[in-house]
Amino acid sequence: MRVMYFAWLRERVGLGAEEIETGAATVADLVEELRAREPRYAAAFADMRAVRVAVDQETTDLAAPLAGAREVAFFPPVTGG
Amino acid sequence: MTSSTAGAAMNVSAKVCVQEAPFDLAAEARALSAGRGDVGAVVTFTGLVRDMGGPEGSAMTLEHYPGMTEKALREIAAEACARWPVAGCTVIHRVGRLAPGDEIVLVATASRHRQAAFDAAAFLMDYLKTRAPFWKKEETAEGARWVDARETDDAAAARWG
DSSP, X not given: OEEEEOTHHHXXXXXXXXXXXXXXXXXXXXXXXXXXXXXXXXXXTSOGGGOEEEXXXXXXXXXXXOTXXXXXXXXXXXXXX | OEXXXXXXXXXXXEEEEEESSOOOHHHHHHHHXXXXXXXXXEEEEEEEOOOOOOTTSOOXXXXXXXXXXXXXXXXXXXXXXXXXXXXXXXXXXXXEEEOTTOEEEEEEEEESSHHHHHHHHHHHHHHHHHHSOEEEEEEETTXXXXXXXXXXXXXXXXXXX
């Protein structure tokens, strides 16, 4: 599964995208898995109220299932325009 | 640069584009009515980088999510075309480093009568600001910082129901 990070999440994790082998059932499970992996992920996911998520380029929430998902992205609330 | 044009029902054309290059406001506005006699109103909105008093006059860098950005903009444009009787709409958003006074975003709408064009343009901007995956990083006197999302933008989008 391709996992992507944008804005300050990208800076905290230290990369924009990576391929991850995971059995996580939901986005929340994936976040827990990453947090346990290394401190940089724990830093990026320290306050999930400030994190938005998209699965296969559709905005969703932490409870979203990951079965069949190809791409998961984490980013702060958007500030375009 | 990515661009897409999709013709939908009622001869509506929606164009969305994400690019580093500047855009031509007049050319985009003209294109919405070119060759058709049923357009009586064209409304355009242009967003500019404000000078917030940073070291280099508050330049900023816009990051986005290639692929999802264009998809989100197409969905927002389709929603506007479904809600109002518009003949066409254009959304162009720039990315990369921009300086104060630079144009960031263009929204243009065309319709038979003005109210639909005004409303659709306001809707497009409100939805774009809360749903399209762009992020601004400002250069300030204290260093670069990511711009926080504003609750007023959420409220503006919520008024459309």
